[in-house]
Amino acid sequence: DTAVSQTPKYLVTQMGNDxxxxxxxxxGHDTMYWYKQDSKKFLKIMFSYNNKELIINETVPNRFSPxxxxxxxxxxxxxxxxxxxxxxxxxxxxxxQGTYEQYFGPGTRLTVT
Amino acid sequence: xQSVSQHNHHVILxxxxxxxxxCNYSYGGTVNLFWYVQYPGQHLQLLLKYFSGDPLVKGIKxxxxxxxxxKFSFNLRKPSVQWSDTAEYFCAVNTNAGKSTFGDGTTLTVxx
Numbered sequence: 001d002t003a004v005s006q007t008p009k010y011l012v013t014q015m016g017n018d019x020x021x022x023x024x025x026x027x028g029h030d031t032m033y034w035y036k037q038d039s040k041k042f043l044k045i046m047f048s049y050n051n052k053e054l055i056i057n058e059t060v061p062n063r064f065s066p067x068x069x070x071x072x073x074x075x076x077x078x079x080x081x082x083x084x085x086x087x088x089x090x091x092x093x094x095x096x097q098g099t100y101e102q103y104f105g106p107g108t109r110l111t112v113t
Numbered sequence: 114x115q116s117v118s119q120h121n122h123h124v125i126l127x128x129x130x131x132x133x134x135x136c137n138y139s140y141g142g143t144v145n146l147f148w149y150v151q152y153p154g155q156h157l158q159l160l161l162k163y164f165s166g167d168p169l170v171k172g173i174k175x176x177x178x179x180x181x182x183x184k185f186s187f188n189l190r191k192p193s194v195q196w197s198d199t200a201e202y203f204c205a206v207n208t209n210a211g212k213s214t215f216g217d218g219t220t221l222t223v224x225x
Contacts, residue, residue, distance in 0.1 A: 020140075022114065033213070034214075040217075041151075041182075041201050041217075041218045041220070042217050042218065043157075043203060043215045043218065044215075045215070048213075050214075056212060061138070064214050079122075090156060090157065091146060092157075100145055100207040100213065101159055101162055102147075102149075102157075102159075102205075102213065103148075104156040104157040105156060105157065106156045
């Protein structure tokens with residue numbers, strides 16, 4: 001059973017379009033994250049939600065809007081896509097107690113043309 | 114603000130060589146420390162973690178790491194690498210506030 005799942009796995013779209021990536025976890029965790037990994041493999045946190053509330057919002061263009069309908073889901077909507085948005089986006093989850101070990105999803109490779 | 118520094122960006126080793134990847138962090142409070150591994154084309158997965166107790170922690174696949182508080186370091190080691198260890202390795206720090214910071218990663222290439 002997949003612990004953290006993301007859809008779609010690949011997303012190819014044109015500049016200016018709006019797209020969404022979905023994430024679901026079945027681990028019972030209360031905290032979920034979105035990370036962006038660029039072509040150099042650098043991993044940067046974008047957002048973090050705890051019990052559906054935003055707790056971390058790094059410097060990210062406001063074209064990116066996360067939405068957490070419940071503790072098990074954290075979706076990422078991107079408006080007016082730009083070439084520089086091309087990257088792999090990883091969702092992750094953890095608990096806010098203990099060691100905060102994170103479990104990552106398989107990633108969504110976004111290509112903006 | 115906390116930060117994580119991984120000194121080696123790209124390491125190339127032959128099979129059976131010993132490995133040590135450096136990781137230093139900056140944060141004055143209590144931290145949890147992690148090493149994650151990302152095999153080619155895959156997602157990140159936990160290699161090992163430290164949160165308290167014995168500063169020498171053992172992880173999967175023969176990896177270990179040592180937390181040296183005085184040096185703010187958490188270096189990853191393996192006595193004998195294999196070709197299958199070729200991957201990207203990330204050091205990460207979590208504070209009690211739940212904020213995670215990842216290093217820039219080290220690409221390990223093991224030649225058969």
